[in-house]
Amino acid sequence: MTRVHAVRVHETGGPEVLRDEEIDLGEPGAGEALVRHTVIGLNYTDVHFRTGRYPLREFPHVIGMEAAGVVEAVGDGVTTVAPGDRVAYASETPRAYSEATVMPVTRLVKVPEAIDDETAAAVILKGLTAQYLIRSAYEIEAGETILVQAAAGGVGQIMCQWAHHLGVTVIGTVSSDEKAEIARQNGCDHPIVYTREDVPARVLELTGGAKLPVVYDGVGGDTFEDSLKCVRRRGMLVSYGTAGGKIPPLDLFRLNLMGSLYVTSAGLADYIHDRTELEQRAAEVFGMVSKGIVRVHVNQRYKLSDVATAHRDLEARRTSGSSIILP
Ligand SMILES: NC(=O)c1ccc[n+]([C@@H]2O[C@H](COP(=O)([O-])OP(=O)(O)OC[C@H]3O[C@@H](n4cnc5c(N)ncnc54)[C@H](OP(=O)(O)O)[C@@H]3O)[C@@H](O)[C@H]2O)c1
Structure with missing residues (x-):
């Protein structure tokens, strides 16, 4: 059993409902991996889950959709990632405000060497979103x-x-x-x-x-x-x-x-549900970042234990570019 610090909500509401707690993660099951987070991405979507505009399936619930980290263990049948691999994800369900998570490996993408963890965590969800918006939802020319x-x-x-x-x-x-x-x-x-x-x-x-x-x-x-x-x-x-x-x-x-x-x-989940599509889009995002065409500006940094401040800043329009949370 892996015990970690995580930020959960027991009810929807203002930033004060974000609670720093210890939780048991369990072990990765078939098709899952345990990912130790190094950097977590902050997204406006997190605010929507906290306030209840986007529904959570159960309470208490960890929130957060985006992170980078290292695979620590894998469950039965997993061949696509191995312990030690650097990975990032844009999750379908909230889970990222935690020192680690257990999740399906189909949602993980490997992070190229040229991209550091901070950049990966700041760009995976937002970059995939920008990519599908301008390349698929309406393809700009x-x-x-x-x-x-x-x-x-x-x-x-x-x-x-x-x-x-x-x-x-x-x-x-x-x-x-x-x-x-x-x-x-x-x-x-x-x-x-x-x-x-x-x-x-x-x-x-x-x-x-x-x-x-x-x-x-x-x-x-x-x-x-x-x-x-x-x-x-x-x-x-x-x-x-x-x-x-x-x-x-x-x-x-x-x-x-x-x-x-x-x-x-439009919603990101519908543009990366298919694994091949996720891989193609992620490769394009990482490619644009590696070439320096897309520069990811991490303009705000917060501690996981102080994520309420991050939410307050985001809602008060005080942020620009990307924000990250350090576990
Ligand atoms: N559908 C999808 O696939 C998908 C995926 C990712 C994100 N999103 C959505 O995309 C949007 C941007 O996400 P993000 O994480 O990159 O956030 P963000 O743009 O960094 O932050 C939100 C920005 O919205 C503007 N804003 C306008 N009215 C606001 C208000 N009343 N309160 C707060 N902010 C207001 C602010 O910019 P100004 O100060 O310039 O007004 C603020 O900085 C969010 O709505 C998010 O939920 C959707």
């Missing part, structure tokens, strides 16, 4: 102009850099001038400070009235309506998050009136 909401955030920064590299002009929204500068340094050609500027009006201006083939919106809430207004005839709104609040109900016929628009509400 050189010469296009796109809008990325919350462009200075974890996923946002990676999308801006990657899209810019592909020859796409990136318009991005941010809440402050400081974040506008951060977004600009990450390939966002036209940052819009959406706390004071009219986003649809600026997009019309920047595109000479043409609007956009795609808008990526991980903010939701009030932003959703502005996002719709920025999409051109037969273009697509890719909604992938609700950091700014619940998405309001949408009357489908409005999409017809606004120019036969497409809307998708």
Whole structure:
């Protein structure tokens, strides 16, 4: 039996429900591995599990979706990883706020030598998200102009850099001038400070009235309506998050009136469920990082025992780029 420190919630609520506790992990069963975490990634998704917007199957529950570490033991029948392997994961179910976890090996990817643990933990989930958004949910092409909401955030920064590299002009929204500068340094050609500027009006201006083939919106809430207004005839709104609040109900016929628009509400799990797809996407993400095309900025570091502070900072929009948690 492996005993570890983990942060669990016994009920949903504010950051105060995050409890640092000791738990028994058990041993890895068939098809599982015990992974000792070296670095854990912080994601807005963690806030959603804590507050109850995303449901947890049972309580108490460890939360956290992303980590890097070393395989310590494997269960029966495991041949794809061995003790000592460096691995990372974007989990389907929350588990990462812990010194270690036991999980299915089908969710683990090996970390290339050129990538350190901190980078791996900061990029595996966010990088896979950026990858499927711009390569699959709507595949961007050189010469296009796109809008990325919350462009200075974890996923946002990676999308801006990657899209810019592909020859796409990136318009991005941010809440402050400081974040506008951060977004600009990450390939966002036209940052819009959406706390004071009219986003649809600026997009019309920047595109000479043409609007956009795609808008990526991980903010939701009030932003959703502005996002719709920025999409051109037969273009697509890719909604992938609700950091700014619940998405309001949408009357489908409005999409017809606004120019036969497409809307998708996309989730990473559906783009990496298949093992081959996970491996291909992860290889592409690690490749972009190894080549220095995507630079992963770890701008905030927290101790696992102080993860409540990380949640407070994320919710107060005080973070930029990626944040990590050290077990
Ligand atoms: N569907 C998927 O597959 C998937 C996968 C990963 C993440 N996500 C989602 O993608 C989004 C970004 O995730 P992330 O982890 O990279 O977070 P993040 O972008 O680093 O942080 C969230 C950002 O959202 C902006 N924001 C706007 N309104 C906000 C509000 N009322 N409260 C807090 N923040 C607000 C803030 O940027 P400004 O200060 O510039 O406004 C904030 O920094 C989240 O909604 C997350 O749940 C979805």
